Amino acid sequence: MKLTALDALQIFDSRGHPTIEVIATLEDGTVGRGLVPSGASTGSHEAWELRDRDPRRFQGRSVFKAIGHVTDEIAPALAGHDAFDQAAIDAALIALDGTPNKSRLGANAILGVSLAVAQAAARARCLPLHASLGSGTLLPLPEIQIFGGGKHAQGRIDIQDFMIVALTATSYAETLEVAANVFHAAAEVMRDRGKLAGVADEGGYWPLFDRNEEVFDALLASIERAGYTPGREVGLSLDIAATDLHRDGFYRLGLEGRRFSSEDFAALMIDWVDRYPIVSIEDPMSEDDWEGWRLVRDAIGHRCQLIGDDLFTTHLDRIERGIAAGVANAVLIKLNQIGTVTETLAAIRRTQAAGWLPVVSARSGETEDAFIAHLAVATDAGQLKVGSFSRSERLAKWNEVLRIERDLGPRARFIGAGIFETAGIRLPGATV
Numbered sequence: 001m002k003l004t005a006l007d008a009l010q011i012f013d014s015r016g017h018p019t020i021e022v023i024a025t026l027e028d029g030t031v032g033r034g035l036v037p038s039g040a041s042t043g044s045h046e047a048w049e050l051r052d053r054d055p056r057r058f059q060g061r062s063v064f065k066a067i068g069h070v071t072d073e074i075a076p077a078l079a080g081h082d083a084f085d086q087a088a089i090d091a092a093l094i095a096l097d098g099t100p101n102k103s104r105l106g107a108n109a110i111l112g113v114s115l116a117v118a119q120a121a122a123r124a125r126c127l128p129l130h131a132s133l134g135s136g137t138l139l140p141l142p143e144i145q146i147f148g149g150g151k152h153a154q155g156r157i158d159i160q161d162f163m164i165v166a167l168t169a170t171s172y173a174e175t176l177e178v179a180a181n182v183f184h185a186a187a188e189v190m191r192d193r194g195k196l197a198g199v200a201d202e203g204g205y206w207p208l209f210d211r212n213e214e215v216f217d218a219l220l221a222s223i224e225r226a227g228y229t230p231g232r233e234v235g236l237s238l239d240i241a242a243t244d245l246h247r248d249g250f251y252r253l254g255l256e257g258r259r260f261s262s263e264d265f266a267a268l269m270i271d272w273v274d275r276y277p278i279v280s281i282e283d284p285m286s287e288d289d290w291e292g293w294r295l296v297r298d299a300i301g302h303r304c305q306l307i308g309d310d311l312f313t314t315h316l317d318r319i320e321r322g323i324a325a326g327v328a329n330a331v332l333i334k335l336n337q338i339g340t341v342t343e344t345l346a347a348i349r350r351t352q353a354a355g356w357l358p359v360v361s362a363r364s365g366e367t368e369d370a371f372i373a374h375l376a377v378a379t380d381a382g383q384l385k386v387g388s389f390s391r392s393e394r395l396a397k398w399n400e401v402l403r404i405e406r407d408l409g410p411r412a413r414f415i416g417a418g419i420f421e422t423a424g425i426r427l428p429g430a431t432v
Ligand code: 2PG
Pocket: 038, 039, 040, 041, 042, 160, 161, 202, 239, 241, 309, 332, 361, 362, 363, 364, 365
């Protein structure tokens, strides 16, 4: 099925910043759209997001150059290509760009095209997107944010994501029931403590806390208030986003005025896992602190998921290096960190082949699009992270998985927290 036209327009993400939407048209008239998300706590090894940097327009954030690259350069180059051959489409995009980090055409332009073609191909095949992308049927275990911090809350607290994982839920729908109960209980806890003040970028409560560890107390209280036992029915999951805390060779918790060496920060992460029912930590250490990562993995990798986000940036070479060095046991998967659907699928497959866990993730700047819900199911990834339980750009993804669950009917599988065991991670206290 031939790709006949590509067009693009500037739309806005969930923070009100410009982003790109690409529209792909096939020879039978089928149309697919690709809506590109955008991060705030970005790793320096990510593919390049092209912005116009014109201070007079959208604070320099407009994407008109990227749009021009789609319409003037990519569209004529790809016209006539087979839209059913995603790998060839993506290879052509990579070759046309010609840079290692997609900085010439812009990873946002390239990903928009890649996503739009994938969606158009699914529609032309009369398949749901997940069935067109892969043959997976495993519904993901969600990591759901309750408090947002770090760059998603203007540095109000240092740690970026305080999330929960439903450990004993027996269906995807049940994980959302647990999330809803804890999320609303957290509002009551914050209100009682005089700390309720709206939500951060990903929909978790704005963190009016004085110490990072105060958040653990509020989180545990919220879980209990919702009627669950922390560590039994509900586990904690953190994204430290430690790259953002690392400056001049030290990790800094600004809220508490504390500074740590790599060894000391690793020791703090290990201490938290000892003291709190934490089942997963993302980016406990900075993006190039491979030695620090090793310390954490050696100490707690057998009982806690350790996810590399800025460390790997969904990049196959970095994932290979991480597997060889044994520094983590899971990889955060973000389409726009690498820039094409095909490379993202390859990153997931490599992660799984190593016996590690892929965690499909949204960005802090999201759109109404729910591509990643389909990606998670299509690849049997097993886990999905899209922020909190408020703001429709978040719920669009959680809800989409409910639709997929319904569409798959008896073919849908759910193993919940059993996914951790598949990677040899034994959670203390969990009864799955
Ligand atoms: C992360 C993501 C999503 P951002 O760090 O995992 O929470 O944030 O999109 O800002 O990189």
